[in-house]
Amino acid sequence: MSNSTVIPAFLVSWLQIIAPQPCYDELFVNFNFFHVACLKVIISKCLGFALIAGSCIVKLPQVIKIISAKSAEGISMPAVTLEIVAITSSLAYGYANGFPFSAYGEAVFLAIQTGLIAFFVLLFAGKSMQAVTYIAVYGGCVAYLLSSAVPMSLLQTLQASVSGIVAISKMIQAYANYTNGGTGQLSAITVFLLFLGSIARIFTSIQETGDKLVIFSYIISTLFNGLIAAQIVYYWNTKPKKE
Numbered sequence: 399m400s401n402s403t404v405i406p407a408f409l410v411s412w413l414q415i416i417a418p419q420p421c422y423d424e425l426f427v428n429f430n431f432f433h434v435a436c437l438k439v440i441i442s443k444c445l446g447f448a449l450i451a452g453s454c455i456v457k458l459p460q461v462i463k464i465i466s467a468k469s470a471e472g473i474s475m476p477a478v479t480l481e482i483v484a485i486t487s488s489l490a491y492g493y494a495n496g497f498p499f500s501a502y503g504e505a506v507f508l509a510i511q512t513g514l515i516a517f518f519v520l521l522f523a524g525k526s527m528q529a530v531t532y533i534a535v536y537g538g539c540v541a542y543l544l545s546s547a548v549p550m551s552l553l554q555t556l557q558a559s560v561s562g563i564v565a566i567s568k569m570i571q572a573y574a575n576y577t578n579g580g581t582g583q584l585s586a587i588t589v590f591l592l593f594l595g596s597i598a599r600i601f602t603s604i605q606e607t608g609d610k611l612v613i614f615s616y617i618i619s620t621l622f623n624g625l626i627a628a629q630i631v632y633y634w635n636t637k638p639k640k641e
Contacts (some may be wrong), residue, residue, distance in 0.1 A: 446500030453504030472582015480567035568622030
């Protein structure tokens with residue numbers, strides 16, 4: 399690396415996180431600020447880390463809403479479970495393939511928060527033992543999928559199924575919203591953040607992984623997150639149907 403950079407030494411390693419070589423030299427040594435390929439890399443990295451930061455809290459409004467109401471009314475447990483499968487599959491696939499953490503890191507935090515939602519759905523349905531068992535079994539599955547024992551063929555199969563799983567999961571929730579005549583305890587903040595995040599992930603996946611399975615899964619995720627977001631708007635001032 400050239401020594402002509404004016405960047406303080408203590409900042410170099412931090413800047414190389416969002417501008418890995420050779421882009422660091424192009425931008426901060428040669429001052430070629432119009433290098434299109436490197437600008438795409440930086441935008442993708444910044445978006446990826448922003449998504450990871452946002453994922454730390456994206457589903458907390460949903461969790462808080464459930465706890466405050468002491469109810470998970472309107473939230474489909476099968477849909478939540480399918481969503482957990484999709485998130486965990488993407489996490490394990492990205493980890494096993496050595497993709498940059500910025501390309502899949504939000505899956506870690508989404509998995510934790512979605513697991514909490516599943517736990518509270520069961521808990522507030524009076525199924526405490528099932529809630530504990532559910533989390534324990536899920537933890538065991540995650541440990542296996544992130545271990546060296548899992549065959550890559552299984553991870554590829556899971557990733558290939560993510561698009562279908564996401565579609566089914568969102569359709570189950572969309573149908574539940576339709577039959578209930580409202581979106582129940584679904585959080586509008588969470589739904590819209592997930593929709594915007596999935597749009598951003600299409601770009602970052604193209605830029606950082608180039609993996610068609612991953613890219614297609616985010617395209618499908620965007621379409622169906624958009625469907626749920628549209629229902630949130632449609633049912634905004636609508637009272638749910640009575641049993």
